[in-house]
Structure formats: C-alpha cells, structure tokens
Amino acid sequence: MNIGIDQISFYTSQYFLDLRTLAEARGVDPDKYIVGIGQSKMGIPPPDEDVVTMAASAAFPLKEKGDLDGVETLLFATESGIDQSKAAGLFVHNLLGLPERCRVVELKQACYSATAALRMAMGLVAMRPKSKVLIIASDIARYELESPGESTQGCGAVAFTISANPRLMKIDPEAGFYADDVMDFWRPNYLSEALVDGKFSTLVYIKALKASWKQYAEESGRSLEDFSRFCYHIPFTRMAAKAHQKLARGISKEDLDAVIGESLLYSRDAGNCYSASLYVGLTSLLDHAEDLSGQRIGLYSYGSGCVGEFFSGVVQSGYRDALLAETHQKLLTDRTELTFQQYEDIYHYGIPTDGGTHDFPQYRTGPFRFAGIHEHKRIYETTAAQNSRADG
Numbered sequence: 001m002n003i004g005i006d007q008i009s010f011y012t013s014q015y016f017l018d019l020r021t022l023a024e025a026r027g028v029d030p031d032k033y034i035v036g037i038g039q040s041k042m043g044i045p046p047p048d049e050d051v052v053t054m055a056a057s058a059a060f061p062l063k064e065k066g067d068l069d070g071v072e073t074l075l076f077a078t079e080s081g082i083d084q085s086k087a088a089g090l091f092v093h094n095l096l097g098l099p100e101r102c103r104v105v106e107l108k109q110a111c112y113s114a115t116a117a118l119r120m121a122m123g124l125v126a127m128r129p130k131s132k133v134l135i136i137a138s139d140i141a142r143y144e145l146e147s148p149g150e151s152t153q154g155c156g157a158v159a160f161t162i163s164a165n166p167r168l169m170k171i172d173p174e175a176g177f178y179a180d181d182v183m184d185f186w187r188p189n190y191l192s193e194a195l196v197d198g199k200f201s202t203l204v205y206i207k208a209l210k211a212s213w214k215q216y217a218e219e220s221g222r223s224l225e226d227f228s229r230f231c232y233h234i235p236f237t238r239m240a241a242k243a244h245q246k247l248a249r250g251i252s253k254e255d256l257d258a259v260i261g262e263s264l265l266y267s268r269d270a271g272n273c274y275s276a277s278l279y280v281g282l283t284s285l286l287d288h289a290e291d292l293s294g295q296r297i298g299l300y301s302y303g304s305g306c307v308g309e310f311f312s313g314v315v316q317s318g319y320r321d322a323l324l325a326e327t328h329q330k331l332l333t334d335r336t337e338l339t340f341q342q343y344e345d346i347y348h349y350g351i352p353t354d355g356g357t358h359d360f361p362q363y364r365t366g367p368f369r370f371a372g373i374h375e376h377k378r379i380y381e382t383t384a385a386q387n388s389r390a391d392g
C-alpha cells in the first residue's frame with residue numbers, strides 16, 4: 001500500500017519587510033542579504049496573527065475542498081508554542097470544525113517536528129488505511145533586533161494530509177536519521193526570541209545532513225543520480241544551496257539551480273518558517289516545476305538541538321490537478337509591504353500578560369484572526385476574508 005502526502009497548502013502572513021529596507025536601516029550592503037543569505041523578503045505576522053491563525057488559514061482551503069473528510073488525527077508541529085499545556089491544535093480543531101472523534105496533539109523538536117509527525121502519521125494510516133492524518137506545521141522565526149539572525153526571520157504554516165493512495169507523493173520507507181545534544185539554536189521558555197550560535201548552527205546542519213544521507217544511501221542503495229530534485233530545510237535559501245553542494249561536490253551553478261531552484265522560491269519571500277520550512281520548499285517545488293510525475297525527490301529535515309533526517313518520496317501521476325499553486329502565488333503577491341518603522345512597532349507589540357481583557361487591533365489576516373486575550377484565554381474569530389470566500 002502506498003502512503004504519503006495527499007494534499008498540501010501553504011499560508012504566510014499578509015505583511016512583509018523587504019530585506020533592502022532592513023539593509024538600509026542596519027547600514028548593511030543589501031547584497032549580503034539578497035545574495036549572501038539568499039533572501040528577498042521576510043513575512044511578518046501582525047499582532048492578530050499567530051501560529052494558530054496561520055495554521056487554520058493554511059488548512060482552510062483543504063477544508064473547503066472536502067479534503068479534511070476522514071481526518072482522525074491532527075498533529076500540530078511548532079516551536080512557537082502558545083501554551084505549556086494545551087495543544088495549539090485544539091484551537092485549530094475548533095476553527096476548522098473538525099469532528100469530536102479526532103486525536104489532537106502538539107509536537108516539538110525545533111524545525112524537525114513536522115517530519116516526526118509525518119512518520120507517526122504513516123504508521124497510523126498503515127493501521128487504518130481509510131483514515132487520514134492532518135499535519136500542520138506553523139511557526140514564527142524571531143530573533144533579536146540587530147542580531148545576525150534578524151535577516152533570517154519569517155513566518156508561515158503548511159497543512160498537509162497523509163493518506164493511503166496519496167495524490168501528491170508516496171513516501172519511501174527508507175530513511176537516514178541522526179540526533180545529537182548540541183546548543184546551536186534554542187529558546188528558553190522565558191524568552192520570546194531564539195538564541196543562536198549562528199555559524200555553529202550551519203556546521204551542525206551539515207554534519208547531520210552528511211550522517212543522514214550516508215545512512216539513507218546505504219539502506220536504499222540509491223545515489224544522488226536517482227533523484228530528480230532535492231528539498232532541504234530552508235532557514236535561508238543559501239543554506240539549502242550550501243547543503244546540496246556538500247553532497248554533490250563540484251556541482252555547477254546551473255545544475256544546482258536545476259535540482260533545488262524551484263524549491264526555494266516561496267522561502268526567499270516568506271523567510272524561515274521553522275517546522276514548516278521543508279514543506280514550504282516541497283510546496284514551492286510542486287507548484288513551479290514542470291511535470292514531475294513518477295520522479296523521486298530527496299528531502300532533508302533538520303531541527304536544531306539537533307535531529308536531522310534524509311528521506312524521499314515519489315511524485316504521483318496526475319498530482320498537478322491537486323495543487324493550490326494559484327492560491328499560494330496570489331497570497332504572496334497580494335501582501336502589504338511594511339515600512340521599517342511599522343516593522344519595529346509590530347516587533348515590539350507585546351502580548352499582555354496581566355490577565356485583563358485585551359482586544360487586539362485588526363490588521364489584514366487570512367480567514368481567522370487572534371482577536372485578543374481575556375483572563376489569560378486566547379480569543380480567535382473568523383474574518384471577512386472567510387465570509388467573502390464563502391459568499392463568492
């Protein structure tokens with residue numbers, strides 16, 4: 001039985017900061033960000049957008065098409081958790097109107113957790129082939145202002161379903177994986193910005209990639225030539241390029257672009273989406289590439305701290321009929337550009353912690369918004385964006 005990704009949908013905030021604007025404000029040559037880091041824009045969530053609203057907005061088009069029928073489990077992957085006890089997925093479960101008969105749980109291991117969710121989902125579907133699992137990875141990458149990480153911020157969510165006989169991609173059983181207890185990137189519970197040993201983090205990313213690839217290649221007997229494309233975890237697009245150059249030593253710029261270029265397009269404009277980033281890359285690849293039916297894709301998931309996994313999947317014939325490419329492209333082109341002052345104001349907008357009644361200003365969001373906090377309880381609501389879609 002083939003098990004894998006049946007549907008995939010991407011969402012990011014309606015606001016972005018152009019990295020040229022950031023470069024000017026920080027007195028940095030813009031080419032450092034555009035060429036050296038490989039990023040053009042970063043998605044910035046307004047105060048009434050969080051990992052819950054982004055997750056629900058990513059899954060909403062799947063619900064509208066009836067693709068969430070049969071979902072028995074919702075696995076929510078994030079490292080931007082909003083509560084120490086309650087799974088953020090429960091808010092999403094309510095916003096999407098999923099049935100009571102549904103398991104909901106949150107998973108964490110930095111940017112790796114959506115891949116752990118995928119592996120668990122495959123086991124669940126193998127046991128009950130008529131059921132589906134909804135995985136949503138949703139994150140906000142936030143570093144200190146004026147730190148080296150600032151230009152690699154971003155936000156976004158990817159919702160994907162795992163089922164038998166998937167329409168998009170069958171996942172292969174082989175995998176290489178690797179864990180090590182390292183302090184390359186972390187966020188203590190009392191901080192709202194990640195701490196990172198930037199250069200070290202890039203080295204650990206590569207070390208975990210080499211170990212995972214070696215194991216995968218030994219187990220599967222495959223070599224790099226067996227893949228038509230590769231998708232990497234994308235903290236910034238240049239990192240994915242460097243990663244592939246480590247595996248395919250001496251690869252030309254043209255060949256590198258041919259095997260990873262399409263997967264980098266959305267991330268270049270949305271920024272790091274942490275747990276969602278690999279799957280943003282996969283969405284971007286499927287949305288942009290010429291017909292990939294029957295072709296094998298290599299996938300590398302990395303989460304600091306750290307866990308890495310190299311695995312693969314085969315694109316299914318007819319997959320293009322199931323893509324949401326137009327929705328994704330419209331989302332990115334319709335975003336509102338922030339001035340530098342607006343970016344800093346949003347950055348400093350703190351979530352109140354005094355237990356009072358706080359209603360948040362209304363910005364542009366998708367079909368859901370984070371309306372406020374009342375007595376430490378988060379309040380979510382649907383927006384006109386959802387109603388106009390329903391009317392139209």
Ligand code: HMG
Nearest residue numbers: 029031032035036110111148149198199201202235303304
């Ligand atoms: P930095 O140290 O300020 O940058 O920050 P740099 O000086 O190394 O420059 C970056 C590149 O730009 C270099 O290229 C420069 O040469 C080039 P390289 O030498 O690497 O090939 N450059 C220029 N190019 C063209 N024109 C110019 C110019 N100037 C310089 N004028 C750093 C870089 C990655 C450290 C920083 O952005 C950072 O700390 N980012 C956050 C951490 C991160 O993203 N790590 C990635 C691996 S870990 C990971 O992926 C996990 C993660 O997603 C979290 C999770 O798992 O939860 C982060």
